[in-house]
Amino acid sequence: MSRLGRWRWLLVPVLVLPISWLLFTGLGRDPRTIPSPLIGKPLPSISGTTLDGAQWDSASLAGKPALINVWASWCAPCVTEHPLLLDVARRDAGRLQVVGVLYQDTADSAAAFKARHGDGGWPDVDDASGRVAVSLGVTGPPETFFVDAAGIVRYHQVGPLTAEVLAQQLPLIGIAP
Amino acid sequence: MRRWALPAAALALVALAVAVLLVVLQPAPAATRQEQARALAAELRCPDCESLSVAESRTAAAAAIRAEIEEQLAAGRSPADIRDTFVARYGEWILLQPMSPLIWLVPIVALLAGVAVFGWWLRGRRPSPSAPTDARDIAAVERQRIRDEADLLDG
Numbered sequence: 001m002s003r004l005g006r007w008r009w010l011l012v013p014v015l016v017l018p019i020s021w022l023l024f025t026g027l028g029r030d031p032r033t034i035p036s037p038l039i040g041k042p043l044p045s046i047s048g049t050t051l052d053g054a055q056w057d058s059a060s061l062a063g064k065p066a067l068i069n070v071w072a073s074w075c076a077p078c079v080t081e082h083p084l085l086l087d088v089a090r091r092d093a094g095r096l097q098v099v100g101v102l103y104q105d106t107a108d109s110a111a112a113f114k115a116r117h118g119d120g121g122w123p124d125v126d127d128a129s130g131r132v133a134v135s136l137g138v139t140g141p142p143e144t145f146f147v148d149a150a151g152i153v154r155y156h157q158v159g160p161l162t163a164e165v166l167a168q169q170l171p172l173i174g175i176a177p
Numbered sequence: 178m179r180r181w182a183l184p185a186a187a188l189a190l191v192a193l194a195v196a197v198l199l200v201v202l203q204p205a206p207a208a209t210r211q212e213q214a215r216a217l218a219a220e221l222r223c224p225d226c227e228s229l230s231v232a233e234s235r236t237a238a239a240a241a242i243r244a245e246i247e248e249q250l251a252a253g254r255s256p257a258d259i260r261d262t263f264v265a266r267y268g269e270w271i272l273l274q275p276m277s278p279l280i281w282l283v284p285i286v287a288l289l290a291g292v293a294v295f296g297w298w299l300r301g302r303r304p305s306p307s308a309p310t311d312a313r314d315i316a317a318v319e320r321q322r323i324r325d326e327a328d329l330l331d332g
Contacts, residue, residue: 037268130241137266
């Protein structure tokens, strides 16, 4: 007993501390949130045909900050964030580019969505094949990439945009409120 | 507890660990491009469904990843290169198996540590040789105490 007794106080730090640390950090994390490895890296080169039938290439973004918004007409949170995107596109017209990526959807449904919820006039790349989404590491709409004028991804919002997110993250790509 | 039991158990566990490592680390045999594509797809997590590999899933994103794997293999890139490309986009999350196979050793190391602590505890419990160990000794000690106390009373 004496051999163990002398070291018994060690049991608390050796057992209790790691377990509490695991419980506090591990269980507090949402397993659905995925870290974004693209942050701080150049936006992957993406291209496709827009709903208007034009060719679009991410090379055209160069020199101006951009929001790349991945959306779909069947995505309910996309409806929630849409007014915010319309606001931002109007307010920062001229210094911010907005580009939509239509995720697993049809052109008809997308047109109906815009007719109902408002059309900001920005290009929407039709990503029926999912290749653009896979290039960006998208798991599901809505997702928005904040890209600065140098083409570096500064922030990646998974889930709907909020006024707070826009106020906090737009300055990162050089758009002061 | 027999003296050799603990070291033997530890040795067995180390052997098990080595066996696991050998299985995990064994190099994949050379394969056709189709087999390579299929193997790589089975290693990647489908992004828009849970707990399925890209090879098993029928979603559009899984199909897009399979198409991209085919293209990149056709372009002459190695499976490891292509895997890294997807990790750069999605993070390590996209891999169904952890990057480092050493992580599989963690439970074995934890088990070894547990055995060590248990053995240590058993040794601690073993009574020290000076203490009385059987009923006769205890009776002797008791008798001595009674005698001493009687002496005190007499005195």
